[in-house]
Amino acid sequence: ENFSSLKGKKILVTAGPTKEVIDPVRFLTNRSSGKMGYAIAEAANNFGANVTLVSGPTTLTPPANVNFVQIESAQEMYEQVMNYYHDTDIVIKAAAVADYRPATKYEQKMKKKDGDLIIQLERTIDILKTLGERKEKQILVGFAAETENVQAYAEKKLKSKNLDMIVANNVTQEGAGFGVDTNILTIYTKQGEKLELPLLSKQEAAKEILKKAATFLK
Ligand code: PMT
Numbered sequence: 001e002n003f004s005s006l007k008g009k010k011i012l013v014t015a016g017p018t019k020e021v022i023d024p025v026r027f028l029t030n031r032s033s034g035k036m037g038y039a040i041a042e043a044a045n046n047f048g049a050n051v052t053l054v055s056g057p058t059t060l061t062p063p064a065n066v067n068f069v070q071i072e073s074a075q076e077m078y079e080q081v082m083n084y085y086h087d088t089d090i091v092i093k094a095a096a097v098a099d100y101r102p103a104t105k106y107e108q109k110m111k112k113k114d115g116d117l118i119i120q121l122e123r124t125i126d127i128l129k130t131l132g133e134r135k136e137k138q139i140l141v142g143f144a145a146e147t148e149n150v151q152a153y154a155e156k157k158l159k160s161k162n163l164d165m166i167v168a169n170n171v172t173q174e175g176a177g178f179g180v181d182t183n184i185l186t187i188y189t190k191q192g193e194k195l196e197l198p199l200l201s202k203q204e205a206a207k208e209i210l211k212k213a214a215t216f217l218k
Contacts, residue, residue: 002215003047003211003214004047005214006044006048010084011041011088011092012051013092014055014091014093014094014095015034015040015058016037017030017057018071018098019056019072020073020074020100021072021102023107024107025109029057030096030178033058034060035060035179035181035202036183037053037095038062039203040092040206040209045065051065052067052084053068054095055070055095073098073124077097078127085131090216091139091141093128100123102119102121128140128142132161139164139213141165141209141213142165142167145171146168150169155188164189165190165213166187167185167187167209168185168187168188170184175199176199181202182202183199183202184197187212189212
Protein backbone atom coordinates (compact mmCIF):
# COMPACT_ATOMS: atom_id res chain seq x y z
CA GLU A 1 0.00 0.00 0.00
CA ASN A 2 0.80 3.62 -0.38
CA PHE A 3 2.21 4.54 3.02
CA SER A 4 5.94 4.72 2.30
CA SER A 5 5.74 8.41 1.51
CA LEU A 6 4.82 9.06 5.17
CA LYS A 7 8.23 7.91 6.34
CA GLY A 8 10.09 10.75 8.06
CA LYS A 9 7.25 13.21 7.47
CA LYS A 10 6.25 15.50 10.32
CA ILE A 11 2.62 14.91 11.23
CA LEU A 12 0.74 16.96 13.80
CA VAL A 13 -2.42 15.35 15.17
CA THR A 14 -4.91 16.90 17.58
CA ALA A 15 -7.21 14.71 19.65
CA GLY A 16 -9.71 14.70 22.44
CA PRO A 17 -11.99 17.33 23.88
CA THR A 18 -11.07 20.71 25.28
CA LYS A 19 -11.98 21.77 28.79
CA GLU A 20 -13.13 25.36 29.36
CA VAL A 21 -13.05 26.46 32.97
CA ILE A 22 -16.00 28.23 34.62
CA ASP A 23 -14.67 28.30 38.18
CA PRO A 24 -12.32 26.13 40.31
CA VAL A 25 -14.82 23.25 40.38
CA ARG A 26 -16.74 23.54 37.07
CA PHE A 27 -15.96 23.38 33.37
CA LEU A 28 -17.48 22.89 29.90
CA THR A 29 -16.37 19.99 27.74
CA ASN A 30 -17.71 17.47 25.19
CA ARG A 31 -17.96 13.73 24.52
CA SER A 32 -14.68 13.24 22.64
CA SER A 33 -12.68 10.33 24.09
CA GLY A 34 -9.56 10.96 22.00
CA LYS A 35 -9.74 7.47 20.41
CA MET A 36 -9.91 8.71 16.80
CA GLY A 37 -6.98 11.09 17.12
CA TYR A 38 -4.83 8.68 19.13
CA ALA A 39 -5.43 5.96 16.50
CA ILE A 40 -4.23 8.37 13.79
CA ALA A 41 -1.14 9.29 15.80
CA GLU A 42 -0.31 5.64 16.44
CA ALA A 43 -0.81 4.58 12.81
CA ALA A 44 1.27 7.50 11.52
CA ASN A 45 4.04 6.56 13.95
CA ASN A 46 3.88 2.95 12.73
CA PHE A 47 4.33 4.19 9.15
CA GLY A 48 7.55 5.92 10.15
CA ALA A 49 6.27 9.47 10.48
CA ASN A 50 7.54 11.89 13.08
CA VAL A 51 4.36 12.47 15.11
CA THR A 52 3.33 15.20 17.52
CA LEU A 53 0.05 14.58 19.32
CA VAL A 54 -1.60 17.62 20.91
CA SER A 55 -4.30 16.26 23.17
CA GLY A 56 -7.01 17.50 25.44
CA PRO A 57 -7.79 15.56 28.63
CA THR A 58 -8.51 11.87 27.94
CA THR A 59 -8.14 8.59 29.83
CA LEU A 60 -6.00 7.07 27.05
CA THR A 61 -2.31 6.21 27.18
CA PRO A 62 -0.39 8.16 24.54
CA PRO A 63 1.14 5.96 21.84
CA ALA A 64 4.82 5.16 22.38
CA ASN A 65 7.37 7.22 20.45
CA VAL A 66 5.13 10.19 19.71
CA ASN A 67 5.86 13.68 20.95
CA PHE A 68 2.95 14.07 23.37
CA VAL A 69 1.72 17.55 24.23
CA GLN A 70 -1.03 17.78 26.82
CA ILE A 71 -3.36 20.79 26.83
CA GLU A 72 -6.72 21.67 28.37
CA SER A 73 -8.37 24.65 26.70
CA ALA A 74 -8.96 25.63 23.07
CA GLN A 75 -6.59 28.55 23.60
CA GLU A 76 -3.81 26.22 24.82
CA MET A 77 -4.41 23.89 21.88
CA TYR A 78 -4.16 26.86 19.53
CA GLU A 79 -0.85 27.98 21.06
CA GLN A 80 0.72 24.51 20.89
CA VAL A 81 -0.49 23.85 17.35
CA MET A 82 0.95 27.19 16.24
CA ASN A 83 4.29 26.29 17.86
CA TYR A 84 4.63 23.29 15.58
CA TYR A 85 2.78 24.41 12.47
CA HIS A 86 5.60 25.95 10.46
CA ASP A 87 7.69 22.78 10.68
CA THR A 88 4.90 20.33 9.86
CA ASP A 89 4.04 18.43 6.66
CA ILE A 90 0.55 17.21 7.51
CA VAL A 91 -1.90 18.46 10.16
CA ILE A 92 -4.85 16.24 11.11
CA LYS A 93 -7.37 17.90 13.40
CA ALA A 94 -9.43 15.16 15.02
CA ALA A 95 -9.92 17.11 18.26
CA ALA A 96 -13.35 18.32 19.28
CA VAL A 97 -12.49 21.92 20.11
CA ALA A 98 -14.92 24.09 22.06
CA ASP A 99 -16.45 26.84 19.92
CA TYR A 100 -17.34 28.86 23.04
CA ARG A 101 -15.85 29.37 26.49
CA PRO A 102 -17.12 31.19 29.56
CA ALA A 103 -16.45 34.90 29.11
CA THR A 104 -15.38 35.16 32.75
CA LYS A 105 -13.24 32.63 34.60
CA TYR A 106 -14.15 32.94 38.28
CA GLU A 107 -11.25 32.59 40.71
CA GLN A 108 -13.59 31.47 43.50
CA LYS A 109 -16.36 28.88 43.40
CA MET A 110 -19.56 30.53 42.20
CA LYS A 111 -22.11 30.59 44.99
CA LYS A 112 -25.69 29.50 44.45
CA LYS A 113 -28.16 32.38 44.31
CA ASP A 114 -31.93 32.61 44.00
CA GLY A 115 -33.36 32.15 40.53
CA ASP A 116 -31.77 30.98 37.28
CA LEU A 117 -28.24 31.65 36.18
CA ILE A 118 -27.01 32.76 32.77
CA ILE A 119 -23.38 32.09 31.90
CA GLN A 120 -22.11 34.34 29.15
CA LEU A 121 -20.00 32.50 26.56
CA GLU A 122 -17.53 33.99 24.11
CA ARG A 123 -16.10 32.52 20.94
CA THR A 124 -12.82 30.62 21.02
CA ILE A 125 -10.37 30.96 18.18
CA ASP A 126 -11.04 28.66 15.21
CA ILE A 127 -7.69 26.86 15.08
CA LEU A 128 -8.28 25.12 11.78
CA LYS A 129 -9.42 28.30 10.05
CA THR A 130 -6.30 30.09 11.27
CA LEU A 131 -4.14 27.24 9.94
CA GLY A 132 -5.89 27.56 6.57
CA GLU A 133 -5.20 31.28 6.46
CA ARG A 134 -1.52 30.81 7.33
CA LYS A 135 -0.92 27.79 5.12
CA GLU A 136 2.54 27.58 3.59
CA LYS A 137 3.12 24.07 2.25
CA GLN A 138 1.26 22.05 4.88
CA ILE A 139 -1.41 19.53 4.02
CA LEU A 140 -4.45 20.35 6.13
CA VAL A 141 -6.92 17.65 7.12
CA GLY A 142 -10.00 18.71 9.06
CA PHE A 143 -12.78 16.74 10.63
CA ALA A 144 -16.48 17.55 10.63
CA ALA A 145 -18.74 16.11 13.30
CA GLU A 146 -22.30 16.66 12.13
CA THR A 147 -25.78 15.54 13.06
CA GLU A 148 -27.51 16.65 9.82
CA ASN A 149 -26.66 17.90 6.28
CA VAL A 150 -23.32 16.14 6.62
CA GLN A 151 -22.07 16.57 3.05
CA ALA A 152 -23.10 20.22 2.73
CA TYR A 153 -21.57 21.24 6.06
CA ALA A 154 -18.40 19.25 5.42
CA GLU A 155 -17.90 20.79 1.97
CA LYS A 156 -18.49 24.24 3.41
CA LYS A 157 -15.77 23.68 6.06
CA LEU A 158 -13.42 22.24 3.41
CA LYS A 159 -13.66 25.46 1.38
CA SER A 160 -13.99 28.10 4.09
CA LYS A 161 -11.05 26.73 6.10
CA ASN A 162 -8.81 26.23 3.02
CA LEU A 163 -8.37 22.48 3.70
CA ASP A 164 -6.97 19.78 1.44
CA MET A 165 -9.41 17.22 2.73
CA ILE A 166 -12.09 16.83 5.35
CA VAL A 167 -13.19 13.73 7.18
CA ALA A 168 -16.90 13.80 7.97
CA ASN A 169 -18.71 11.70 10.52
CA ASN A 170 -22.43 11.69 11.04
CA VAL A 171 -22.32 11.35 14.80
CA THR A 172 -25.95 10.24 15.00
CA GLN A 173 -25.13 6.93 13.27
CA GLU A 174 -24.68 3.92 15.52
CA GLY A 175 -20.98 2.96 15.65
CA ALA A 176 -19.84 6.42 14.55
CA GLY A 177 -18.35 9.43 16.25
CA PHE A 178 -17.78 10.16 19.91
CA GLY A 179 -16.63 7.58 22.44
CA VAL A 180 -17.05 4.34 20.47
CA ASP A 181 -14.23 2.16 19.07
CA THR A 182 -15.49 2.39 15.48
CA ASN A 183 -16.34 5.13 13.00
CA ILE A 184 -18.22 5.63 9.74
CA LEU A 185 -16.45 8.30 7.71
CA THR A 186 -16.71 10.03 4.39
CA ILE A 187 -13.64 11.82 3.07
CA TYR A 188 -14.06 14.84 0.77
CA THR A 189 -11.05 16.34 -1.02
CA LYS A 190 -10.50 19.79 -2.48
CA GLN A 191 -10.44 18.17 -5.94
CA GLY A 192 -14.07 17.18 -5.38
CA GLU A 193 -13.49 13.50 -4.66
CA LYS A 194 -15.80 11.70 -2.24
CA LEU A 195 -14.63 8.52 -0.53
CA GLU A 196 -17.24 6.72 1.56
CA LEU A 197 -15.76 4.32 4.11
CA PRO A 198 -17.73 1.50 5.72
CA LEU A 199 -17.96 0.93 9.49
CA LEU A 200 -14.32 0.43 10.53
CA SER A 201 -12.38 0.27 13.76
CA LYS A 202 -10.81 3.64 14.51
CA GLN A 203 -7.42 1.96 13.82
CA GLU A 204 -8.51 0.94 10.31
CA ALA A 205 -10.20 4.29 9.71
CA ALA A 206 -6.95 6.02 10.74
CA LYS A 207 -5.05 4.12 8.05
CA GLU A 208 -7.56 5.14 5.37
CA ILE A 209 -7.27 8.79 6.40
CA LEU A 210 -3.46 8.62 6.28
CA LYS A 211 -3.49 6.81 2.95
CA LYS A 212 -5.60 9.56 1.41
CA ALA A 213 -3.57 12.35 3.06
CA ALA A 214 -0.37 10.78 1.70
CA THR A 215 -1.61 11.29 -1.87
CA PHE A 216 -1.19 15.03 -1.33
CA LEU A 217 2.54 14.70 -0.60
CA LYS A 218 4.78 15.67 -3.53
O1 PMT B 1 -12.48 11.36 20.23
P1 PMT B 1 -13.45 10.27 19.83
O2 PMT B 1 -14.35 9.86 20.98
O3 PMT B 1 -12.75 9.10 19.18
O4 PMT B 1 -14.46 10.88 18.73
C1 PMT B 1 -13.98 11.24 17.45
C2 PMT B 1 -14.57 12.59 17.00
C3 PMT B 1 -16.07 12.45 16.79
C4 PMT B 1 -14.27 13.68 18.02
C5 PMT B 1 -13.82 12.92 15.65
O5 PMT B 1 -14.09 11.91 14.72
C6 PMT B 1 -14.28 14.27 15.07
O6 PMT B 1 -15.24 14.36 14.32
N1 PMT B 1 -13.56 15.35 15.43
C7 PMT B 1 -13.93 16.73 15.10
C8 PMT B 1 -14.99 17.18 16.07
C9 PMT B 1 -15.39 18.60 15.85
O7 PMT B 1 -15.22 19.42 16.74
O8 PMT B 1 -15.88 18.90 14.68
P2 PMT B 1 -16.40 20.35 14.23
O9 PMT B 1 -17.21 20.09 13.01
O10 PMT B 1 -17.01 21.09 15.38
O11 PMT B 1 -15.05 21.11 13.86
C10 PMT B 1 -14.54 21.12 12.55
C11 PMT B 1 -13.05 21.11 12.54
O12 PMT B 1 -12.55 22.36 13.05
C12 PMT B 1 -12.40 20.02 13.37
O13 PMT B 1 -11.29 19.53 12.67
C13 PMT B 1 -11.98 20.75 14.64
O14 PMT B 1 -10.81 20.17 15.21
C14 PMT B 1 -11.69 22.15 14.12
N2 PMT B 1 -11.93 23.25 15.09
C15 PMT B 1 -13.16 23.47 15.61
C16 PMT B 1 -13.37 24.53 16.47
C17 PMT B 1 -12.28 25.37 16.82
N3 PMT B 1 -12.42 26.39 17.66
N4 PMT B 1 -11.06 25.13 16.27
C18 PMT B 1 -10.88 24.09 15.42
O15 PMT B 1 -9.76 23.88 14.91
